[in-house]
Every structure is written in structure tokens, then in C-alpha cells.
Amino acid sequence: MAQSMATTANSPVGKPVRKSHPMLLFVLKRLVMLIPTVLIMSLLIFFIIQLPPGDYLTSYVAGLKSEGVVVDASVLANLEEQFGLDQPWYIQYFKWIVNILTKFDFGYSFDLGKRVWPIIADLLPMTLLVSLVTMLFQYLVSIPLGIYSAVKQYSVGDYVLTTIGFLGMAIPNFLFAILLMYFSFVWTGSAMIGLFSKEMLQNGVHWYNLGEFLTRLLIPVIVIGTSGMCGTLRAMRAQMLDELGRQYVLCARAKGVSERTIIYKYCLRAAINPTVSGLSGSLASIFSGSTISAIVMNLEIIGPTLYNALLAQDMYLAGTILLVMGVLIVVGTLLSDIALAWLDPRIRFSGRSE
Amino acid sequence: MPIIDIKDLCVNIQLDEGMLTPVQGVSFQIEAGQTMGLVGESGCGKSLTSKAILAINDKKCRQTGEILFETDKHEVVDINKLNPRGKEIRDIRGRQISMIFQEPMVAFSPMYTIGNQINECTRLHITKDKKQSKELTLEVMKKVGIANAEKRYDQFPHEFSGGMLQRALIAMALVCKPRLLIADEPTTALDVTIQAQILELMQELQKELNMAILFITHDLGTVAKMCDYVSVMYLGRVVESARACDVYKRPLHPYTQGLMGSVHKIGTLKQERLFSIEGTVPLALNLKPGCGFYDRCNQRIEGLCNVVDPELCDMGDGHCVACHRCKKEATVHE
Numbered sequence: 001m002a003q004s005m006a007t008t009a010n011s012p013v014g015k016p017v018r019k020s021h022p023m024l025l026f027v028l029k030r031l032v033m034l035i036p037t038v039l040i041m042s043l044l045i046f047f048i049i050q051l052p053p054g055d056y057l058t059s060y061v062a063g064l065k066s067e068g069v070v071v072d073a074s075v076l077a078n079l080e081e082q083f084g085l086d087q088p089w090y091i092q093y094f095k096w097i098v099n100i101l102t103k104f105d106f107g108y109s110f111d112l113g114k115r116v117w118p119i120i121a122d123l124l125p126m127t128l129l130v131s132l133v134t135m136l137f138q139y140l141v142s143i144p145l146g147i148y149s150a151v152k153q154y155s156v157g158d159y160v161l162t163t164i165g166f167l168g169m170a171i172p173n174f175l176f177a178i179l180l181m182y183f184s185f186v187w188t189g190s191a192m193i194g195l196f197s198k199e200m201l202q203n204g205v206h207w208y209n210l211g212e213f214l215t216r217l218l219i220p221v222i223v224i225g226t227s228g229m230c231g232t233l234r235a236m237r238a239q240m241l242d243e244l245g246r247q248y249v250l251c252a253r254a255k256g257v258s259e260r261t262i263i264y265k266y267c268l269r270a271a272i273n274p275t276v277s278g279l280s281g282s283l284a285s286i287f288s289g290s291t292i293s294a295i296v297m298n299l300e301i302i303g304p305t306l307y308n309a310l311l312a313q314d315m316y317l318a319g320t321i322l323l324v325m326g327v328l329i330v331v332g333t334l335l336s337d338i339a340l341a342w343l344d345p346r347i348r349f350s351g352r353s354e
Numbered sequence: 355m356p357i358i359d360i361k362d363l364c365v366n367i368q369l370d371e372g373m374l375t376p377v378q379g380v381s382f383q384i385e386a387g388q389t390m391g392l393v394g395e396s397g398c399g400k401s402l403t404s405k406a407i408l409a410i411n412d413k414k415c416r417q418t419g420e421i422l423f424e425t426d427k428h429e430v431v432d433i434n435k436l437n438p439r440g441k442e443i444r445d446i447r448g449r450q451i452s453m454i455f456q457e458p459m460v461a462f463s464p465m466y467t468i469g470n471q472i473n474e475c476t477r478l479h480i481t482k483d484k485k486q487s488k489e490l491t492l493e494v495m496k497k498v499g500i501a502n503a504e505k506r507y508d509q510f511p512h513e514f515s516g517g518m519l520q521r522a523l524i525a526m527a528l529v530c531k532p533r534l535l536i537a538d539e540p541t542t543a544l545d546v547t548i549q550a551q552i553l554e555l556m557q558e559l560q561k562e563l564n565m566a567i568l569f570i571t572h573d574l575g576t577v578a579k580m581c582d583y584v585s586v587m588y589l590g591r592v593v594e595s596a597r598a599c600d601v602y603k604r605p606l607h608p609y610t611q612g613l614m615g616s617v618h619k620i621g622t623l624k625q626e627r628l629f630s631i632e633g634t635v636p637l638a639l640n641l642k643p644g645c646g647f648y649d650r651c652n653q654r655i656e657g658l659c660n661v662v663d664p665e666l667c668d669m670g671d672g673h674c675v676a677c678h679r680c681k682k683e684a685t686v687h688e
Binding site (some may be wrong): 168246247250251252253254255256257258259265266269270343344345346 | 405408410439444445446447448449452453456457460462463464465466467475478479480510512521523538
């Protein structure tokens, strides 16, 4: 209270100073909170990854044994010591995290025989591209359709969208992928498997084959994004209906405000709230939901690599992939929270003492 | 010429179960500077009537009859004939007829500042100029008694108290100086001391702007304080209408008598039970012929009240009532 009095005393209009503060403070606070969040997350990831009995070496040796190859115990012990696998997990974790912080070294992938970071750096751009385009597709399609569905409730269009919405949420991604691949093969003669054609792999993506690349991107985006899109559509419709039934809509209408302004100025801003706060969640579900589709469609993204790493108990690779995804999701959450605070003044001011 | 002249207004809602008629043939008129009270229990069609005047009822509602409104250019418009989403009706809403809602806490969008929401009215109807619009807004905010209006202008609804929000709502309704103000139970959500302040404020502003007010309430005490004329509604019909003092002195319709009897009077003994009207308002679905109050009436006449609809008749001196019993007694007296 004293603070707000002081600020109003400083500014005769009482506007500019008071308004910028809560938002800036809010962002700063959230940025600082990011550090412990990521640290705790890395600890949890490492703890869970090493939970299954054995490690990469034991499953590797078991694999060799089943093929009839006998491995010398001393060689095994030697390898164990070399990778630090004989030490308790918290020491391993500590070494891993110190190496990341000091040398930006995420460890070694036993399975692929390379350092972890180059593998990820290879896959990350395409993963991000597919994920972001999927998200864009999800929101650019679902929000307008959701608004339409709510404003024209019980119209033919609404029923059609509702049917599509439930179908889209119910069909598993991989089945959808197979269906789309089948139809694209029947109609265009190419199954559109993978993001790049042979020619692109040789020459790279340029302006002249950008169109083909985009069409190849379209199928994975639709496959991965549809269920999320339909979920968002349903949520958006429900939220919009909720807002349209509120008293302030009636009040705005009684003021002579046009329907368009009511929908876009008042209702949408309130209705979009859960969608925005679900942004990072949908990023997470895109990451995990894309794995099977990526395997089916042979996409060069991070999902299948994570899957193999987990199967092979390739702990540093799996851990790093999870950590990178986690960081991306945390950053996504931060962005969606900032967007929320900008949208909804009640959130923006909640931190300020009255 | 009255500012608003409502003739035989009906509101119908088609449901799967049949036709729902929550407002059936309401007629009244209000002149400039006058206050008409619309009284009745919950569910008797008061709010639907008031929203019908602005054509802001739900899409499912069909309105028939005439709502003749005299605009500030002295043209008479039938609001029922206008497209409820059209430009014409939007020019009337907020500018010529405005409305104060029951619950101020939910009448504002939580997303925008109070200032923004009030000055939306002026920007729509009076001036596109931002500075002038803000000045008008601040002026009206001060007029309704919002202290420190400059600071309040930039605050959000959740930073206001209930009474302050109701003041802001009144400011929003009055900023364009409307000819008719519809107040739909403006004080029910407020505590008693704030109620009195708000009512006084409304009276002052009415004098200043020479507005007509349609005051909707179920609180007879407020009606006595505020209104020149009263229409009592029951089951979508006006059952009694007269000057406010006449209704208080000599309520004619059994329903009005019941309403008066159920108000606690100071000076009566504590032990004395308040009168209560048995039963509830029936659902206005597939109504039988006859008086709507028949089932609950303690003065009903078998074979007449449940067969013939009572018409609204003038019992002399503009005191109208729709009751067979009253009519009979009047003819006997003559």
C-alpha cells in the first residue's frame, strides 16, 4: 500500500510508473525460478534413468552372451571404471552436471559411440521445426474453428466440427500416419515417407524444392498435431460458450457494442486463457506423441533416438534428450505464463500486495 | 407523448416440450422524468420484459407486440421491428436507452480497466476523440461519486468494491445521457446503506437529465421510495398498475395484497406472522385459460377465474387491475 502511494505521488497521472512494474517484476521472478526448476528436473531425470537394474554394459554383455560371445570379467571391470559406472548414481549425476556446466559436455553415448551433444545438435533443428510448425498448425486451425463452433452453436458447421473433433482426439497418431501415407501413395504415387526426398538429401533444401519439402512436412504435422488440434478446438469451444453466456456480454451488448467486438475484445481474451496456459503442455505432448509417428514415418527427429536410447539403457543420451526437452518445456511454460499475465490483469496483479 | 410506449409485448420461447410464454401481453408507458416500477416475484417476466426493450434477449426468444420508442430526434421507432444485431438498435442501446444490471460484480469484464469499459460507450456513441472521451468518462465517474476518479479510471474491476462497481455501472449507463434508463434490480446485490446512497444518486441524476426510469425490483420498499407509477407483474402479465401511492394505499389485486402483506412493517408485534402467498409461480408452459393466479388466490371465484382470462380494467383514476373479483365488486358498488 505504501509503495503504491509513493508511486502515485511520483507520477501525477498515476499511470506509467505503476503499470510497468508488476509485469517486469513478474518476468524477473519467473526467470530466477527457472534455475532451481531445471536443476531439480535434471536430478529427477538422472535418478529415474538409472533406476532400472543394470546399465548399458550389463545389457550389452547380455546381448553378446546370447550370441555366444564370452566377455572377460576384467575387461568388463575396466570398462565400468572407465565410464564411472561402478560409482553410486549421485556421484555420476554430480560429474555429469559439473561437466555440462563447465565444459558443456553432456557425456558419451555408449550405443552410438559418439559424444552426446553432436547427436542432439544434429536432430534438434528438425525436431524444433516439426514441433513448432505442428504447434502453429494446432493453434491457427483450432482457435478460429473453436470460436466459430461456439458462436454458431448447434449449427451444421458446429456439428461437423464436433464430429471431426471427437474423431481426431480418438484416432491414435500412428494409425492416422498409416492412413495418410496410404492415401498419399494411392493419390500421388509417393508415400511421402521421411521429411527429405533422395534429391534433397544430396543437394539440400533450396528455394526450388522448398515446396516439396513443405508438402512432406505437412503429413507429419497433420499426424502429430491433429489430436492436440481437436482437443484445443473442443476446449476453445467450451470456453467461448462459457464466456458468451456471462453477464458482461449482456452488459456490453446493452451498451451498443457490436457482436464482433464482444467476441474478439471481451470473450476471446478470456476464453483463450486455458489454451495459452496449456501451451507448454501441448509442446510436451508433441514431443512425446511424435515418437511413434516419427518411427512409422521415418522422420529425422529426436523421438526415435530417445526411444532407442531408453531401450539400450544409453543413459547419458537419454538423459540429455529428456533434459533438453524439459528445458524447452520450462521455457515454453515461462513464455505462456508471460502471455497469460499480459492477457489477464488478475494474474498480473496477483503478486502485488494490496 | 411518452418516451416509451409498450403495447401487448409477448416473449415466446419454443422448447421441445411446447411453447413457453414468459411475457404475455405486457403494456405500459413511461414519460420523461417519470419512474415506473415493475414489481413481481422471481420468474414473473420482469427481466425478460426489460431486456426485450433493448432487444438483448437470447436468440431463442421471439418478441411480438410493439415497443414504440421516441428517439432524441423525436422519431418514433418500433424496437420490435429492428434487427436485434443491426446498427440501428445498437445506436439506441447505450445512447438512448441504457441499462443497469443486477450484479455489478459480473457486469464488467475482468480483462479491461473500468475506464476503458465506460469510455467504450462514449467512443461508440459520442466522440471518436480519445481525450474528449476520457474527459467525459472522468466527469461522469465523479458525478456518481467515485472518489479519486483519475486513479480509479485505470483500475480493474477486481480492485473495486461492490458499491463502487455499482456506481461505475451507473456511470457507464449514464455517460451518454440516455432518455430511458432501465434499472434491473440495481441494489439487490448491495448492502442496505449503499442501497440508499445508490437510490438517491439515481434520483438526483434523473432530475438533472430528465430521464425516464424503468425500475425493476421485488423490493416494495424501494418502489415506494423511487417510483411514480407501479405495474405489478404476475406470470408474464401486468395484473395491477397504478400510481405508486394508490397501490400502497389500496392494493386491489389479491396478488398485490399478498405482496403488501408479506412486507414487514415497523411497529407491528414481533410475534405476528408475516403473510405469505402459498405456492410458487407456475411455469409459463402450455398455459391453461383463466387467471394465472387462480391456483394461489384466496379470493378466487370457481367457474369464472379458471375459465376466462381477466382483462386489465380501469377501476377509476388510472388504477387498473386484472381481476374478476375486483370488477364484480366495482359493478356492485355502482
